[in-house]
Amino acid sequence: MSSGDEQAKPPTEAELADMDRDQLVKLGTKLDGVEIVHYPEPWPVKGTKAEKRAERTIALWFALSAIAGLGFVVSLIWWPWQYEPPNHEDSHFWYSLYTPMLGITLGVSVLALAIGVLLYTKKFVPNEVAVQERGDGGSKEIDKATIVAQLADSGNRSTIARRSMIKRTAGLGAGALGLATVALPVASFIKNPWKDSETKDSLWHTGWQPQYPGEVVYLRRNTGHLGHEPEEPSLVRPEDLDAGAMETVFPFRESERGDHEALAKALKRSDNPVMLIRLRPADAARVVKRKGQEDFNFGDYYAYTKICSHVGCPTSLYEQRTNRILCPCHQSQFDALHYAKPVFGPATRALAQLPITVNEEGYFVARSDFIEPIGPGFWERKS
Numbered sequence: 281m282s283s284g285d286e287q288a289k290p291p292t293e294a295e296l297a298d299m300d301r302d303q304l305v306k307l308g309t310k311l312d313g314v315e316i317v318h319y320p321e322p323w324p325v326k327g328t329k330a331e332k333r334a335e336r337t338i339a340l341w342f343a344l345s346a347i348a349g350l351g352f353v354v355s356l357i358w359w360p361w362q363y364e365p366p367n368h369e370d371s372h373f374w375y376s377l378y379t380p381m382l383g384i385t386l387g388v389s390v391l392a393l394a395i396g397v398l399l400y401t402k403k404f405v406p407n408e409v410a411v412q413e414r415g416d417g418g419s420k421e422i423d424k425a426t427i428v429a430q431l432a433d434s435g436n437r438s439t440i441a442r443r444s445m446i447k448r449t450a451g452l453g454a455g456a457l458g459l460a461t462v463a464l465p466v467a468s469f470i471k472n473p474w475k476d477s478e479t480k481d482s483l484w485h486t487g488w489q490p491q492y493p494g495e496v497v498y499l500r501r502n503t504g505h506l507g508h509e510p511e512e513p514s515l516v517r518p519e520d521l522d523a524g525a526m527e528t529v530f531p532f533r534e535s536e537r538g539d540h541e542a543l544a545k546a547l548k549r550s551d552n553p554v555m556l557i558r559l560r561p562a563d564a565a566r567v568v569k570r571k572g573q574e575d576f577n578f579g580d581y582y583a584y585t586k587i588c589s590h591v592g593c594p595t596s597l598y599e600q601r602t603n604r605i606l607c608p609c610h611q612s613q614f615d616a617l618h619y620a621k622p623v624f625g626p627a628t629r630a631l632a633q634l635p636i637t638v639n640e641e642g643y644f645v646a647r648s649d650f651i652e653p654i655g656p657g658f659w660e661r662k663s
């Protein structure tokens with residue numbers, strides 16, 4: 281009987297329900313005009329050394345995936361991630377490995393799982409050679425039933441049911457990788473924004489927060505001597521900037537003088553960088569100030585956080601001609617003449633403005649910390 285005859289007389293529903301998997305597989309191929317030319321068992325002789333070796337190799341890859349996935353979770357939570365200056369040689373070494381550890385462990389976990397799956401498919405899933413006519417229209421009930429049978433048959437022939445070592449290690453690898461992918465978003469909730477909310481180390485404050493009432497926090501430039509700062513910090517005076525210029529500044533307090541570690545920490549702290557902009561006089565005359573922040577500037581000088589309000593990249597570019605501050609990550613633009621409100625791109629909030637003045641010695645100083653959290657939003661943030 282030809283396959284064309286079988287297609288002309290499909291079985292009734294009752295006949296279909298009575299068929300076993302083998303019959304359904306054959307029926308499926310005939311109905312689809314498929315001719316299986318070659319359908320070898322992957323391991324016709326059971327229990328050979330080669331078969332066991334293949335099984336062990338695959339299990340090893342899955343086990344490696346599991347170990348690396350768990351390594352990622354452990355690194356994410358317990359690896360020393362807080363900044364250590366270069367002169368703390370031991371602790372700086374371990375701190376500097378934090379990001380590589382996350383990348384390596386997660387990468388190895390994904391890669392090992394993929395290699396395990398590929399090897400399993402190659403070694404144990406039957407590779408039949410079949411020829412099929414191309415058909416039109418959607419799938420019929422018969423096609424659906426027979427394709428399920430074919431898939432089940434394929435799974436059965438791949439002998440996965442009796443390969444408990446592979447099943448266990450694959451489950452372990454997939455589970456560890458799943459744990460790692462869940463740990464990533466969950467980790468972002470671990471830092472409690474309310475913890476120490478009065479100190480400069482909370483999400484509500486930056487390094488510009490005075491550590492005691494009346495502490496003077498100067499604006500200081502980075503002279504490129506990280507960890508080996510000169511004795512005299514490079515503080516900023518109004519006459520240091522030409523009209524239309526921008527300078528990146530960091531906080532400096534007297535208690536840090538000569539303390540290379542504290543000075544380096546202030547440069548490294550991610551929420552510290554501030555853009556000090558001196559507007560050209562004609563532009564300064566057109567400035568629109570934010571309500572409640574009318575006195576945050578000093579003359580033509582405006583200080584905005586350098587941390588983008590989109591997802592926190594450094595907004596490092598200031599275009600003098602248009603007075604726009606540009607974030608290179610996703611091209612948000614902020615209008616420096618309009619309290620740095622976003623005028624283009626995905627950012628939706630203005631860059632936070634640092635209130636500044638000049639003290640009796642002629643140096644720029646911060647009048648306080650930012651009055652709102654800087655950078656990207658978080659749930660508890662109101663501004």
Ligand code: FES
Binds near residue numbers: 589592607610625
């Ligand atoms: S982080 Fe600045 S535009 Fe996205």
